[in-house]
Amino acid sequence: MAHAHAQETDKYYVPHQSPWPIYGSVTLFTLMAGAIATLNTWLPAWSLLPGFVMLALMFFFWFGTVVDENQRGMYNMAVDRSFRMGMMWFIFSEVMFFAAFFGALFYARELAVPWLAGGGTKALDKVLLWHQFAGSWPTNGPAALGPRADGTFETIPALGLPAINTAILLTSSVTVTIAHHAILANRRGLAKLTLALTFLLGFTFVYLQAREYHEAYTEFGLQLGTGIYGSTFFMLTGFHGFHVTVGAIMLTVIWLRLMKGHFTPQRHFAFEAVAWYWHFVDVVWLGLFIFVYWL
């Protein structure tokens, strides 16, 4: 191991002065300013670039500082616990973020679409406004919004790529768990191997998802603008795919740290945090597979 952990301190480590928070705030502001300028067509899309570069630097330096402090043994178990709890509550907030979109999906499927088709208490919606609308799911709404002139679109069958992707993510959950046990047993070779497998599976998932999107856009007439089905489909799978990407990058970083000799059987919070995150992403996918692709 590169650094031996210093003796456990009894003091809770409180950093004195740090430039990263204010730098991070400026970064977020720059990023949003770029996005605003792009969306309002004040500037071309390159205005997003500075924000992204700054963001990458922020993660690099801020987390770098934390990793460094950790390697120097400045964190005692109480600090470790704080990090753990913090990560759990962060994941809970992510769960609630996805809950908003799942809520939108259920509301649309169970209430809005049937109402538009004259169901429930809203028989008059059909009579007065939407005479032709049948209201079956999937739908792109009474006005049949979408890229095709005839208003049709196709969906992605659950048993094609999505099923493969499910298998990929489930496998990667297994490999990351093996890696965890390997770290606990101090079998670093196995840990490196299985962790590498995990992020490779993750990137494969992202790649397949991208192909699926490409197909949806070019061949199925299924786009963000394809009514409520397209909206919920792409927002849910899109945010999920984004989280997988982030998770896979984090796994890669953890793998690099493992290669550098970080983590001990006793102390490997960063690994665990990323593993939790990965399981969370996995569980969201199962929800997606069931409610978006399958049912």
Next chain:
Amino acid sequence: MAHAHADTAHHDEHHDQPISGIRRWLFATNHKDIGTMYLVFSLIMFFVGGSMAMVIRAELFKPGLQLVDPGFFNQMTTMHALIMIFGAVMPAFVGLANWMVPLQIGAPDMALPRMNNFSFWILPFAFTLLLSTLFVPGGAPAGGWTMYPPLVLQGGNFVPMLIFAVHLMGASSIMGAINVIVTIMNMRAPGMNLLKMPLFCWSWLITAYLLIAVMPVLAGAVTMLLTDHFFGTSFFNAAGGGDPVMFEHVFWFFGHPEVYIMILPAFGIISEIIPTFSRKPLFGAVSMIYATASIAFLSFIVWGHHMFVDGMPVAAQLFFMMSTMLIAVPTGVKVFNWTATMWRGSLSFEPPMLFAVAFLFLFSIGGFSGLMLALTPADFQYQNTYFVVAHFHYVLVPGAVFAIMAAVYYWLPKWTGNMYNMTLAKTHFWLSAIFVNVLFFPQHFLGLAGMPRRIPDYAVQFTDWNMVSSIGGFGFGLSQILFAVVIIQCVRGGAKATSTVWEGATPHGLEWTIPSPAPYHSFTEAPEVK
């Protein structure tokens, strides 16, 4: 109960004193510095949001349009609310948590100090973004703080600015809340078990859960607005199979817990102050905790009461009516417990106690009108009238804001080491307490008589009460200058405060065991709590 070493224990190296200059604030990790920044920011935002309210009240002084055009009026209403809620009240509570939670539980600092500073510094940027919408083509958001589509999507360049500002505020709140939870769960001094923990910490703990649960939902809601506006999705568009009312559901799933986010910490503050100046322990402390938790739980299942007139199924109307009414029960338990604490106590009326007592009466009045609103058929008459405006200002201004002022008057000597000018503070109280009623009480009459909210001009029969209300508004606004004066004077100097501050009364808690002003680093050695 508690016994602590002051900041005497050996200190490693050179960090006893804050470094000087701007870097102290930009790079801060000290919970007291960050708390101070939150509180100052919140005070500034209170004045900004209040100035917008003054524009509203000035335009409504008499019928006819005198000052602003209707579009700008709507911008003022919308911005006033967003700034007061997200810029004034919420940051004030986070600032108080930053200052007081570590002091009350005997922790050396917040659990995640860098993230703490991050969550603060996001705010000035978020509000820069929000306020700069006033200067872009098409002006500031004007669709109400509730941001209902399709109206808000008719907006011009402000749309992405508003949405990203909300995202930033959400990120800030979530990080702040995580910090509070982790601090309370992980950093309590030995012996400080959860049942010994002061109620301010308890109510903040529960508030933090609420924040983490609902801020992401708000983020999701505004994200859907963004994609509907720019990327052709149909979440809120019936033609594509969506529903504008869906936004209301998602928004109020956030929005209702949000209003309790603005009142639970206030409850905590009141539960600290009333026992102190009644010289008697809080009555029913454990039932207080249960009540707070029940309110938090119920707050997730009542959101439909904001949407009764949108045409929901009868069963849903009945469900939301009854669940909403139920909230009166745990809230009642709290009010009764406070009353019982004063009962057979020995009361004195320092400024914090004055504000706390006013809170008891005026918050209850706001609660009663809330209960009236909860009755669905009656809400058909009240909804979107000034009766609602009266309701929520009673719970927010003499409710949340008075509690914040009470807290500031309670702990200011602890923060600065100086006593403030009691006479001036009491004057501030009496002027505020009188004018706030002149300002908001007549709005009940206006609403019942049929005046809709969010209008810049009104039928002549509403003139008289509007004048009264505006006069109250100007009076209340001007009185707030005194608040700023008291604080500034106190920061600059004054009679030295002892460590107990309220010598004659019976303040409880670890914060009173350390000197005033609280040393820059307190509890670097955990105190023993017996």
Next chain:
Amino acid sequence: MRVTPVRLLSSLASLAFAGTAGANTSNGYNLPPGVTDISQAIYGLHMEIFWVCVGIAVVVFGAMIYSLVMFRHSKGAVPDTTMVHSTKVEIVWTIIPVLILVAMAVPAAEIILKMEDTRNSELTVRVTGYQWKWQYQYMDQAEGIGFFSTLKQDSNFARQLNSGVDPSTVPNYLLDVDHPLVVPSGTKVRILLTSQDVIHAWWVPDFGVKRSAIPGFVNELWFKVEPGKEGIYRGQCVALCGRDHGFMPVVVDVRTPDDFKKWVEEQKAALKQAAAPAAAAPATAQVVDVKPAG
């Protein structure tokens, strides 16, 4: 400017007078009891819950005030520090509010059920919100009649920024339209409410009805004005709908069934004339093409 008692009285008096004319039955500080069964039931519920709240307030505030007066440090009060908890009273003050609330919820639920019952209506009007006007289209016996209803010209002039017109000189300032909705008394009128752009809300306080007009969806509501209560009833759009949200009043002209029939015939005649080529468009009736929203 001060609110003199004389001013207040005179405005209240004028309101009372207006009330008898059916214009607005609010006394200026309370809900109007209104002129339909539903609005009167709501008024009853409102007064009931109001007095319940007053009752609770008297008890709770009474106890608070008693403490504030009697248990003062300055008067030498000695705190009873043993009084920290009592399961018995805590149970009592949990149960009693529950009972009060149940007692309130039952009549409220009854009114809801009644409000939602739109069956057996005798006249249906389709109401569509626009920025910033209402469109009324009749169905059933008045099929074919339809028109827009916008803020009256004199109000619209006076309400402009710095128009120099004193609003109190404009009759029914902001509460009058060019073409009110005309309905018969003693008839169950059903409104089918929707919107063409953003969310609006249609409200007539004296009828006790308020509903949102939601683009792409239809909401239903009904009212029945008792015979003898004919007159003009006024309300406003009550959902923020953009810059002129404050300027889209709702005005309903309730007439006797006979007068209503006469009105329908006049309108139909005007429509026929309009349909005939070369005839000038009538002032009150327009044929409008309505497409679904979106």
